[in-house]
Amino acid sequence: MAASRGAGDGPGFAVAPRPPYSRPSVLALVGAGGFLGTLCRWGLRRLVGERGGWPLATLVVNLVGAFVLGLLLEALSHHRDEGLRRALRLGLGTGFCGALTTYSTFAVEVVMLADGGNRLLALLYPCVTVAGGLLLALAGVLLAGRGSRAQRGAAAAPGAVGDAA
Template structure:
C-alpha cells in the first residue's frame, strides 16, 4: 500500500502512535511473562497474538487508517521477528531440538492464528 503524498504526514503519525503503543505492550509482556521453560514465552505469545490480531484486522476492515494505526503501527511494534530469530539461535546453541521445535511451532501456529483471525474478522 503506497501512501498518497498528501497523506504521508498523517500515515507517519498513525504508524508512529500505533508503534509506540505496540512496543510498550511488548515490553510489558517481556516483563510479565519472560520465559516458559527453555522457550522465550513472551516472544512466542506476542507473535501468536499479533498474527491472530493482524489476520482479524485485515479480515474485518479495509480502512487504510486502521490498518496503518493498528496493523503496521501497533501490531508491527508488538510483534518481533528479530527477537524470534535471535532467541531461536540461542536455543539452537544449547538445545538444538528445542530451538527447532520453537521455530517450527511459532511459524505453524502463527499461520494458523492469522487464518483463524481472518475468518473471525469476516474474510472467507
C-alpha cells in the first residue's frame, strides 16, 4: 500500500506559507500588546474604581479602547497591511486594545447593577458605553483622517521632499 502524500510532498506542489497568526513574531506582538493592555486596565481599575455605584474603570477602558481602535482603523487602512502598519495593528489593535477593553466585565457589572436594585444605572450604563464608544471611535477616525490629510497636503506642497520640480 502506497503512503499518502500531502500537498507539499511531491513535485509540482507548492508549500503554502505559514498563516500570519501562527508566526512567532505575530504571537509575540499580540502577546506584548496584550500584556501592556492588561496592565493598563489593572492600573486604571485600581486608580479609578467605582464612583457612586458607577463602574467607572470599565467605562473608561472601553471608551479609550474604542477611541484608539478608531484612530488605528483610519490611520492604517489606506496602505498595505505590512511592516510597521501590520505591527501596529497587531500590537496595538489586537493585543493592547483587545486586553484593555472588556465586554465580559461590562456584562457582569450590568447584571450586578440590576440585581443590586440599581435598575436605572443598569439601563444607563450600557447606553453610555455603546453610544460613547461609537462617538469616540468616530472621533478617532476623524482625528486620524485629519492628520493623514495634513500629511498628504504637506507632501504635495511645492518644494516638499521628493518633489520633482
